[in-house]
């Protein structure tokens with residue numbers, strides 16, 4: 001039996017052991033789906049705290065079902081470790097580590113590099129390696145392939161297989177989850193693509209779409225997120241113009257959405273947040289420079305989206321001015337620090353910059369978020385406040401930055417002096433006398 005057939009058989013009869021490096025928003029749901037479909041899973045993470053939580057059956061990711069998680073751990077289908085030597089025991093290894101930007105807005109690929117080196121050290125024949133972290137086109141071929149081949153002495157497509165498959169999970173999305181989002185797969189060669197596809201077909205309910213190379217898969221992921229980034233930039237600019245022209249942007253978007261083709265609705269807000277949309281396009285910007293190309297649209301969109309937190313400050317100042325109040329020493333409550341509604345993730349959240357801007361101008365700022373009681377930003381700890389009648393009433397201005405469904409907007413409207421709603425979260429509130437929209 002050839003190497004490929006042997007690994008393929010293990011994948012088909014579910015005797016392959018799956019390893020997942022990085023047990024975060026991407027890795028943990030994938031670990032769960034793999035174990036639910038019948039594969040034994042070993043999760044790897046450098047955070048001892050996460051490893052301990054997994055092994056105790058304590059779930060920490062909103063998209064993962066608590067009872068299913070407990071069962072996977074108690075039946076031995078899922079375990080975690082910080083000891084990378086266990087990579088020796090796995091047949092398939094998926095890399096799901098962070099890909100942030102450094103302080104110069106350049107790709108910080110160090111997490112991917114160090115995980116790949118760990119895999120290279122324990123790589124054995126009949127093994128499949130898949131990178132899921134979002135990254136610049138070329139990473140799998142130019143970074144992973146040489147590291148893996150050099151450290152292990154093994155040859156890709158002969159001894160082991162390597163592919164890129166972008167993760168598209170949308171935390172908090174109730175309809176589309178890891179299991180039913182179509183998966184794009186691009187291997188180093190045909191064998192890698194075929195074998196990686198077979199694994200995903202065994203785990204997911206969704207279509208698996210094969211492309212001709214890892215580069216195509218890497219680029220399509222960047223295209224998806226750049227498309228969102230730029231369209232949000234466009235609608236934020238539209239919101240600024242609409243406000244100047246006294247036109248309700250939200251009504252405009254609703255009207256445009258009646259067109260059955262050629263228009264997709266995007267919504268304005270205080271800026272971009274999360275680990276993906278604000279960062280991923282800059283992976284392309286950086287790579288494009290190698291080809292002497294400057295990504296103009298990405299930069300312009302970034303400028304507009306980054307300006308939004310400053311714009312919130314300017315609009316808030318004008319609102320307070322109408323009430324003959326200065327921003328300095330005003331009492332402001334910011335509602336929602338998560339970067340989007342109904343989740344507990346505040347990475348890159350624009351609300352953090354909005355709060356910082358208010359503080360820099362001498363306002364007394366409090367925040368509330370039903371999902372985030374406390375957060376850390378630039379080495380400073382921020383503690384949330386309760387959302388009582390008294391606290392709302394005392395505030396000169398309530399600024400809604402995240403449209404959490406948990407909020408009772410009627411209660412907020414009734415008990416607030418004035419609300420600046422940057423998300424149209426209060427759209428169903430009947431009395432809107434004391435509400436101004438972005």
Ligand SMILES: NC(=O)c1ccc[n+]([C@@H]2O[C@H](COP(=O)([O-])OP(=O)(O)OC[C@H]3O[C@@H](n4cnc5c(N)ncnc54)[C@H](O)[C@@H]3O)[C@@H](O)[C@H]2O)c1
Pocket residue numbers: 021022023024025026027044045046047050096097098099111114115132133134135167168169170171275276
């Ligand atoms: N969060 C999302 O919505 C989302 C969606 C699609 C794609 N992505 C991409 O997926 C990747 C992972 O994102 P995430 O949100 O899951 O990140 P995360 O921060 O939630 O999880 C990453 C995990 O990797 C661990 N880690 C870091 N370095 C490691 C190493 N060398 N070895 C082992 N573990 C290590 C961290 O401790 C952490 O637990 C990123 O490239 C991101 O752009 C994220």
